[in-house]
Every structure is written in C-alpha cells, then in structure tokens.
Amino acid sequence: MQLSYTQQLGQRQSLVMTAQLQQAICLLQLSNTDLQSYIESEAEENPFVEVARPTSDRLREPALSKRSASDYDDVTARAAYHAPSLYGHVAAQFDLMFDTPRDRVVAECFLEAIEPSGWLGESLEDIAFRAAITMEEAEDMLARVQQVDPAGLFARSLAECLTLQAADKNMLTPIMSGILSNLPKLAAADLNGLSRACGCSMEELRNELKEVRRLNPKPGADFIYGDIAQREPDLIVSKGEEGWLVDLNRSTLPAVVVDEAKAETVTRDKTATEFVGERLSLARWLRRAVEHRNQTILLVGAEIVRRQAAFLEHGPAHIVPMTLKDVAEAVGVHESTVSRVTTGMLIVTPQGTFGLKTFFSTALSTDGDEASSSAAIRHRVQQLVKDEDPSKPLSDDAIAKIITDEGTHLARRTVAKYREMLKIPSSFQRKRRAKLAN
Structure with missing residues (x-):
C-alpha cells in the first residue's frame, strides 16, 4: 500500500455569530422599558456610555372610538394605578394580628404557601413540618390566618373558600351550607337534585343561588396585575392630514450618549489607551445598534399600519390577512427579523392597544x-x-x-x-x- 500527501484549495461562505451580532439581535426583541434596563447595565460597565432617559411627558393617545371592553385595553390608564401585592396586603395585616415573634414566623410559613388565587398551595401537613409545629397548632393557626381581609384567603378548597366568605357576610344559612356542601351538583346544573339535598323548595334555592353568585372563588386574583397590562406601548398611531402616522413612543424611549470628552481626557494617559479605545468602540457600536433597532421597529410598524388601514378605521372585524413574509419583503429584512421585532411590542391605535403579533393571520x-x-x-x-x-x-x-x-x-x-x-x-x-x- 502506497501513501501520499495531497494539497487542495477551496472556498466556502459561512455566517459567524459574533458577540456584537447576537447583542444586536437581542436588542430587536426588547421593549422600551427593557431597552432602558439593558442600556443602564451597559453604562455600569462602560464609563463612556450614558443613558439619555426619556422625557416625563405622558404619551398622547389617539382619539379612541367607542368600542367594547373586549376590543380596548387602556394600558396607560391602568399603569397609573399600582395596587399592593397580595403578599404585601396580607403581611401588613399579620403585623397587627400577631404579637409574639413565634406566631409571626409561623404565620409567615402560611403566607409563603399562598397562591395567586388566594388559596393554600401546600397541604397543612407540609406547612406544619416546615414551621416545626404540631397538626393541632397548625389547625389553630389556619383558623387565625383565615380571618384576614378579604374573606376566603388561605382556603384549601372551593367549598371552604366560599364558606368563609358566606360566614363573613352573615349568609351562612342551612340552605347555603347545603349548597356549598354539594357544589358538584351545582356545577352540573342539577337544580332538582340540589333542592332535594338542601331540603328546600326551588324558589328558596334560586334565592340562595343569587347570593352564591356574589361570592368570589378566587379572592386573591384581584391583587394580580400582569406586566403587559401595566407597561406603556412602544408605538403610537395617529390620524394625520395625509393618512395614518406611526411614531415611536418617545415618553419611554431611552437613547445612548457617548461621552467623547471623557474619552479625550483619559487618552492622555498612554497606559490606558488600549482600554479607552476598546470601550469607546463598544459605546459607539451600542449607539448605532440602538438607532438601527429604533429604525427597524418604525419601518415594520409603518408597514403593518399601511396594510391594516381598514382595521384602524372600522375595528378588529376588518383585519386583513398578513404574514411575516409579506412584511419582511416590503421592508427589506429577513422574516426572522420581523418576528423578533413584533414579539412583545405594543402599539396604541384608535381601536385600542394591541400587540404587533395580533395583526398577523392566515x-x-x-x-x-x-x-x-x-x-x-x-x-x-x-x-x-x-x-x-x-x-x-x-x-x-x-x-x-x-x-x-x-x-x-x-x-x-x-x-x-x-x-x-x-x-x-x-x-x-x-x-x-x-x-x-x-
């Protein structure tokens, strides 16, 4: 067998995902609020990066047509109201209810087990083990924590939750107790069987069912506020003399400022020249990347508005078919870029506030x-x-x-x-x- 060496030359193309390219892609997916947090984190590491915070002026929303509540979501109005969290609301009451440190610590174990609905998310045995107390002490503590407002918190079942509320409202009659003990029959709309189980007439049963509807099966849900419902939109659509206008929400849009004067001062020290050059280059790149991100979002938003003019005039029933590929070809970017730009972005229109992804449909x-x-x-x-x-x-x-x-x-x-x-x-x-x- 004969062995020989050969040498061949060839060319090929490949895309290398550099760190800067990955950062630029991530910037496309950030909302204005997330972008500000990102720039602030970069400013902590780079002495030549400063954040030009947005003005405090609230955005000017377009005139809203009369729409149903399901078609309109006033984000800015809801964002202005910040209610306390469920944890903070209950913890404030515990501070007044429990005098001894031991009771306060045990009550904290119950609070850690509460779910967003207001129910207990752990069994009483697990809470007793974690708090290092007996089951009898756990039962006593459960009865105490269930006295907080609103009634129904720390319940272990739907029947217990509604029973606590009925007792708090002085509604716990024998018929009401029978209804709450037979909730499966109520769920199946078996009113005749429920009437026999409660030992009452159909008229009496109907009167009690009206009271049942006043009870809240998830008393803790009133304290839940989603992030999307609280933050302001990223794009604003308004009606101009020549048609629909799209603009970035400048009231929440940050910008990158490169401190060139500081760089010139530091470069006088020759030992820091290499460090200054690297950081200054990164700062300039970040400024260009943010400007490119804003321009891309504006182009994509303008193309969506141009295609959905009928929706802006007449409402959701007039959304026209539109795909990511359609917008990408019109704007001159890749389809994946449009997908990243529209993910999580909000736009306020005369029909309400919507996510950009809402307008894409087959x-x-x-x-x-x-x-x-x-x-x-x-x-x-x-x-x-x-x-x-x-x-x-x-x-x-x-x-x-x-x-x-x-x-x-x-x-x-x-x-x-x-x-x-x-x-x-x-x-x-x-x-x-x-x-x-x-």
Whole structure:
C-alpha cells in the first residue's frame, strides 16, 4: 500500500455569530422599558456610555372610538394605578394580628404557601413540618390566618373558600351550607337534585343561588396585575392630514450618549489607551445598534399600519390577512427579523392597544376576490357568541354555517379551534351557565 500527501484549495461562505451580532439581535426583541434596563447595565460597565432617559411627558393617545371592553385595553390608564401585592396586603395585616415573634414566623410559613388565587398551595401537613409545629397548632393557626381581609384567603378548597366568605357576610344559612356542601351538583346544573339535598323548595334555592353568585372563588386574583397590562406601548398611531402616522413612543424611549470628552481626557494617559479605545468602540457600536433597532421597529410598524388601514378605521372585524413574509419583503429584512421585532411590542391605535403579533393571520378562502383573515373570523365568532340567545346557544356547526353563508368558507373543527383560542365554552357549557344564571 502506497501513501501520499495531497494539497487542495477551496472556498466556502459561512455566517459567524459574533458577540456584537447576537447583542444586536437581542436588542430587536426588547421593549422600551427593557431597552432602558439593558442600556443602564451597559453604562455600569462602560464609563463612556450614558443613558439619555426619556422625557416625563405622558404619551398622547389617539382619539379612541367607542368600542367594547373586549376590543380596548387602556394600558396607560391602568399603569397609573399600582395596587399592593397580595403578599404585601396580607403581611401588613399579620403585623397587627400577631404579637409574639413565634406566631409571626409561623404565620409567615402560611403566607409563603399562598397562591395567586388566594388559596393554600401546600397541604397543612407540609406547612406544619416546615414551621416545626404540631397538626393541632397548625389547625389553630389556619383558623387565625383565615380571618384576614378579604374573606376566603388561605382556603384549601372551593367549598371552604366560599364558606368563609358566606360566614363573613352573615349568609351562612342551612340552605347555603347545603349548597356549598354539594357544589358538584351545582356545577352540573342539577337544580332538582340540589333542592332535594338542601331540603328546600326551588324558589328558596334560586334565592340562595343569587347570593352564591356574589361570592368570589378566587379572592386573591384581584391583587394580580400582569406586566403587559401595566407597561406603556412602544408605538403610537395617529390620524394625520395625509393618512395614518406611526411614531415611536418617545415618553419611554431611552437613547445612548457617548461621552467623547471623557474619552479625550483619559487618552492622555498612554497606559490606558488600549482600554479607552476598546470601550469607546463598544459605546459607539451600542449607539448605532440602538438607532438601527429604533429604525427597524418604525419601518415594520409603518408597514403593518399601511396594510391594516381598514382595521384602524372600522375595528378588529376588518383585519386583513398578513404574514411575516409579506412584511419582511416590503421592508427589506429577513422574516426572522420581523418576528423578533413584533414579539412583545405594543402599539396604541384608535381601536385600542394591541400587540404587533395580533395583526398577523392566515388567509381563509371566500366566495369573493378578497380573502378573510383568521383574526377577523375569530372576532366574528366572538361577536356571534356574544349576541346569541343564552337559552339557545349556537353550536359550532351553526356558527360555521352562518360564517360560510356570509362568504367565508369555515369548517366546524375550525370554529372549535377558534373558540378554544378565545376561551369560549362549548354550547352545552354556555347553556348550563345560562340556566344557573336564570
């Protein structure tokens, strides 16, 4: 066997993800609030980076048309109100309720086990083990912590939660106790069986059920506020003389300022020249990257607004089909860039505040030349359910037939999928709820 050496030359292209390229991609996904936090963290490490904080002026929202609560979410109005957290609300009461340090520590163990709904998320045995107390002491402490306001906190079940509230409102009659002991029958809308179990007439039962509806099954949920509902939008749409105008929300948009004067002062020391050059280069790159991020967001937002002019004029029912690829080709960027830009971004419009991702939907075939978007059809499904007769709710087949007769071809399974996305119960569940409500 003969061995020999050969040498070959070739060319190939490859994309190398440098650290700066990865940072630039991450900047596209940041909201204005997150961008400010990112720039502040960079300023702590780079002496030549300063944050130009946004002005304190609140954004000027466009005139809002009269829409239902489901179509409009006033982000800025809700952001102005900051309610205390569930933990802080209960902890403040514990400070007044428990005098001895030991009781306060044990109560803290119960507080650590509370869920956002207000219920206990751990068994009483686990809490007793963690607090190093007996089960009898745990039972006594549970009765004490359940006295906090609002009533129903620290419950271990739905029946216990509602019983605590009924007792607090002096509503715990024998019939009410019977109802709360037979909640499965109430959930199944078995009013006749529930009436027999409570030993009362149907009229008496209906009067008590009205009182049950006044109780809150999740008393802790009133203290929950999501991040999306509190932060201000990133883009603003307004109506101008020549059409719709899109602008960045300058009231929350930070900017990068490079301190060139400080760099010139430091460079007089020759030993620091290399460090200064590196940090100054990074500071200038960060400024360019933030400016490029703002420009890209503005271009993508403007293209979305241009395509969704009918929505801005008439509402969600007029959202036209649009994909990430359509916007990417119009703006001249990659499809993945549009996906990153629209993730988590909010835009305030005359129809309310929406995420940019809301406007992307696939096309459905119609009898006419223009296709309908899946977002508009979902809105139509929601509207049909809202306007239906509660005693005779529309089935998925009936909704599909109505929309098909209107010109958009829709299958029953598609209606079921849209209904689940909108968190709309089935026709059977809606009929049962209507029966209980009446």
